[in-house]
Amino acid sequence: MVALWIILGIILLLIIFAIGIYNSLVREKMQVKNAWSQIDVQIKRRHDLIPNLVNAVKGYMKYEKETLTQVIEARAKAVSARDKGDLKEIGKAEGELSGILGRLFALFERYPDLKANQNVMALQEELTNTENKISFARQFYNDMTMKYNTSIQVFPKNIIAGMFGFRPFDFFEVEKPEEREVPEVDLNV
Amino acid sequence: MSEIITFYDLQRKNLRKTIFLIIFFLVIAGVIGFLVDSYFLGFPQKSSFPFATFIALLISGTQSLVSYFNGDKIVLFSVGARPANPEIFEEKQLINIVEEMKIASGLPMPKVYIIETDVPNAFATGRDPEHSSVAVTRGLMKILNREELQGVIGHEMAHIRNRDILTMTVAATLLGIIVLLSDLALRGLWWGGGRRRRDRGKGSGNAIVLILLLVLAILAPIIARLIFLAISRSREYLADASSAELTRNPVALAKALEKLALNQKGKPIGNKAVSHMCVVSPLRSSLMEKENFWANLWSTHPPIQKRIFYLKRMAHAA
Numbered sequence: 001m002v003a004l005w006i007i008l009g010i011i012l013l014l015i016i017f018a019i020g021i022y023n024s025l026v027r028e029k030m031q032v033k034n035a036w037s038q039i040d041v042q043i044k045r046r047h048d049l050i051p052n053l054v055n056a057v058k059g060y061m062k063y064e065k066e067t068l069t070q071v072i073e074a075r076a077k078a079v080s081a082r083d084k085g086d087l088k089e090i091g092k093a094e095g096e097l098s099g100i101l102g103r104l105f106a107l108f109e110r111y112p113d114l115k116a117n118q119n120v121m122a123l124q125e126e127l128t129n130t131e132n133k134i135s136f137a138r139q140f141y142n143d144m145t146m147k148y149n150t151s152i153q154v155f156p157k158n159i160i161a162g163m164f165g166f167r168p169f170d171f172f173e174v175e176k177p178e179e180r181e182v183p184e185v186d187l188n189v
Numbered sequence: 190m191s192e193i194i195t196f197y198d199l200q201r202k203n204l205r206k207t208i209f210l211i212i213f214f215l216v217i218a219g220v221i222g223f224l225v226d227s228y229f230l231g232f233p234q235k236s237s238f239p240f241a242t243f244i245a246l247l248i249s250g251t252q253s254l255v256s257y258f259n260g261d262k263i264v265l266f267s268v269g270a271r272p273a274n275p276e277i278f279e280e281k282q283l284i285n286i287v288e289e290m291k292i293a294s295g296l297p298m299p300k301v302y303i304i305e306t307d308v309p310n311a312f313a314t315g316r317d318p319e320h321s322s323v324a325v326t327r328g329l330m331k332i333l334n335r336e337e338l339q340g341v342i343g344h345e346m347a348h349i350r351n352r353d354i355l356t357m358t359v360a361a362t363l364l365g366i367i368v369l370l371s372d373l374a375l376r377g378l379w380w381g382g383g384r385r386r387r388d389r390g391k392g393s394g395n396a397i398v399l400i401l402l403l404v405l406a407i408l409a410p411i412i413a414r415l416i417f418l419a420i421s422r423s424r425e426y427l428a429d430a431s432s433a434e435l436t437r438n439p440v441a442l443a444k445a446l447e448k449l450a451l452n453q454k455g456k457p458i459g460n461k462a463v464s465h466m467c468v469v470s471p472l473r474s475s476l477m478e479k480e481n482f483w484a485n486l487w488s489t490h491p492p493i494q495k496r497i498f499y500l501k502r503m504a505h506a507a
Contacts, residue, residue, distance in 0.1 A: 038292070125282050129289065133292055
């Protein structure tokens with residue numbers, strides 16, 4: 001009789017323990033999803049801003065048709081990558097978009113009229129802002145993902161994770177064609 | 190993991206410093222009040238209640254509470270800051286940059302203020318990250334490019350994260366009061382003391398208290414200044430390093446500091462009590478390249494050249 005109670009007690013404790021693990025896994029998963037939604041909002045905003053920018057500058061940049069077409073194509077690719085939801089593809093498409101936008105902004109220097117256009121300047125600032133936000137939010141997302149992915153693989157959490165089908169998330173890397181250049185260092189300070 | 194503990198330690202340390210500052214402030218106010226009592230009001234022989242001490246403690250106690258809860262508003266008001274207007278391009282850009290640093294640091298969004306002056310500088314204030322503000326001068330936005338401005342904002346976000354802003358804000362508001370109180374004591378001594386001598390002659394006991402009061406009235410602001418200078422030095426290096434960690438771009442902040450050093454001309458924004466809060470101290474001593482004992486003792490910030498050197502070394506190491 002006593003042995004039965006002890007066994008029942010142990011089972012009860014195990015169930016409570018399992019519930020605790022399950023809840024902590026759900027919490028961590030929600031953190032990853034929240035972190036991702038922060039990035040996704042910015043990606044969406046960026047895609048919405050680009051047609052406005054192209055419309056605003058195409059009157060000035062008659063000789064840059066090719067670059068503008070590339071921008072539109074890169075955006076289309078990024079939009080479809082976002083719809084598919086594959087992080088590797090999104091990262092690649094966004095990286096390409098950043099590269100081509102960087103080239104477009106560099107071209108602005110040749111058109112003094114453009115630099116005087118308030119609307120274009122505001123759009124450029126907003127695009128720079130979204131790109132920076134994506135890159136800073138990425139750090140946070142990857143940290144959360146690392147934490148969650150570790151949790152579902154370590155014992156004993158992996159048992160609960162396996163039972164309820166918790167799957168690992170992908171990390172998010174933006175592959176930029178040209179990475180931020182190595183900062184110059186002046187050693188004669 | 191170790192990083193989290195470090196920030197937690199820093200925050201506790203800053204809370205301790207703030208409490209110490211407030212106690213120090215109360216003691217100084219109390220001593221000044223007591224000396225006024227014993228010299229002017231004849232406590233304990235003539236009057237049975239130390240009125241001046243009581244009033245000094247009441248005022249300084251209230252002031253401590255006000256500086257804790259509303260210090261940020263006092264500081265912002267004293268430098269003539271106004272909220273940034275997202276309709277104006279430069280100010281919208283500033284708000285965007287603060288948002289970026291908010292995401293990078295994981296802190297709540299601080300309020301963004303503009304100060305209309307050509308002196309390039311910036312500071313953060315507030316009692317905790319939930320009640321924080323960042324103020325930037327027009328001059329700073331004019332001379333820095335976007336990346337450099339980001340470095341400066343990163344530096345201010347680091348002050349917010351480490352709770353430096355609490356200590357700095359309380360110090361700024363209390364310092365103003367200590368100077369004011371000792372000013373009043375000196376003035377009272379001047380007028381009241383003269384009248385007294387004519388009326389009743391002078392006792393030797395009174396003369397000693399008079400000298401004490403005089404010495405204290407002169408020393409109090411100096412002591413107060415020294416104290417808060419001493420508690421506020423290494424945190425500038427730390428905020429620079431944290432800024433580099435947030436922006437991943439130490440060179441931009443180094444360039445920003447270089448431009449700031451060139452454009453400072455020793456002019457503070459608002460009054461001197463705010464200068465220790467700024468990203469670059471407007472006072473000459475911290476702009477000097479040399480670091481000697483006296484320059485160290487009087488400056489709230491490390492020499493700017495040294496800060497630039499460390500930032501560039503960080504870029505080199507990365």
